[in-house]
Amino acid sequence: MGREVAESCVDGVVMQMVAAYCGGFYAAKPELAARRIEAIGFQVGHQLTERYTMERPRFSDHLEAIKFICKDFWSELFKKQIDNLKTNHRGTFVLQDNHFRWLTRVSVDPSVESMDATENDSTTLGDSAAQTTSMLLYFPCGIIRGALTNLGISCSVTADMSNLPACSFVVRIKT
Amino acid sequence: MASTACFVIVSKNDIPIYEAEVGSAPKREDQAYQHQFILHAALDVVQDLAWATNTMFLKSVDRFDDLVVSVYVTAGHTRFMLLHDSRSEDGIKSFFQEVHELYIKIFLNPLYLPGSRITSSHFDTKVRALARKYL
Numbered sequence A: 001m002g003r004e005v006a007e008s009c010v011d012g013v014v015m016q017m018v019a020a021y022c023g024g025f026y027a028a029k030p031e032l033a034a035r036r037i038e039a040i041g042f043q044v045g046h047q048l049t050e051r052y053t054m055e056r057p058r059f060s061d062h063l064e065a066i067k068f069i070c071k072d073f074w075s076e077l078f079k080k081q082i083d084n085l086k087t088n089h090r091g092t093f094v095l096q097d098n099h100f101r102w103l104t105r106v107s108v109d110p111s112v113e114s115m116d117a118t119e120n121d122s123t124t125l126g127d128s129a130a131q132t133t134s135m136l137l138y139f140p141c142g143i144i145r146g147a148l149t150n151l152g153i154s155c156s157v158t159a160d161m162s163n164l165p166a167c168s169f170v171v172r173i174k175t
Numbered sequence B: 001m002a003s004t005a006c007f008v009i010v011s012k013n014d015i016p017i018y019e020a021e022v023g024s025a026p027k028r029e030d031q032a033y034q035h036q037f038i039l040h041a042a043l044d045v046v047q048d049l050a051w052a053t054n055t056m057f058l059k060s061v062d063r064f065d066d067l068v069v070s071v072y073v074t075a076g077h078t079r080f081m082l083l084h085d086s087r088s089e090d091g092i093k094s095f096f097q098e099v100h101e102l103y104i105k106i107f108l109n110p111l112y113l114p115g116s117r118i119t120s121s122h123f124d125t126k127v128r129a130l131a132r133k134y135l
Helices: A007-025 A030-052 A062-078 A119-150 B029-052 B089-107 B121-134
Strands: A084-087 A092-097 A155-160 A167-173 B005-010 B016-022 B057-064 B067-073 B079-084
Touching (some): A007 A030, A007 A119, A030 A119, A030 B089, A062 A092, A062 A119, A119 A155, A119 A167, B005 B029, B005 B089, B005 B121, B016 B029, B029 B057, B029 B079, B057 B089, B067 B089
Antiparallel strands (some): B005 B016, B005 B079, B057 B067, B067 B079
8 A cells, every 4th residue: 555656657647647638539518527536536536535534433514524535535635735615604615725736737828838929819818828727726626535435425526726836625525 | 453344435416436345255135135224324414414413434433233333424425334233433534534645546536527436446456455454
């Protein structure tokens, strides 16, 4: 159980997955690509919780499970804890990571990618960069949903990336 | 060493995914069925106990004649159930923890469908070895 994988390999696999589904398999259907990427994340999260909960007592309520995701689970995956957890006490939680690891290397400045860009091209590249970044976030959303589903909590997860590299995940628990 | 023991893994959807008669007693068909009935009947007790406590190891949740049921519940609500007559709780707990590790290795296999039957002969061999070691 002690084997490790180089982080650069994980980064590369995640980027290639997004590139393959958005630019290849479902180039013309971004919604299908998003659902596929989220499903992969779901399976990863589902399996990882089984592994990371091996040494600890079981959870007695939803808040305990959410706190496990914010602390232990996040530390295992991203080497830091969630920075902020908010809730409206009616089944919605907002998990905010001020420095989301998988977004720190994402460039959203189109001029860096194309020095010859005209104004229109810059706009297009900007939109494309934002879309790629949002596609990247479907994977961690799926991971969180898979993790919580394995712990017995049905939910939907969306991401808000309006303030890169900070990222918020909104978890809505289904009742 | 338990003279009679039956070990079952039940997935979160109440489907048995692994069954093994472990122990030194000679195998008897009618007793195997009886053991499974006892373990399946204990599932109702586990269902209630799982809410009352957050520990994974539930010792002696049920009793039938001189046989005792001990259970180990994971965070994903997979249940390891053991029917035994020995008194070694530490050994039983260690057995459960080791099998949990084996189960996680199966579970992390991307080709394994969570909740489906475990058919790995390697898994079976290791579980029986752990049973001889701890029970």
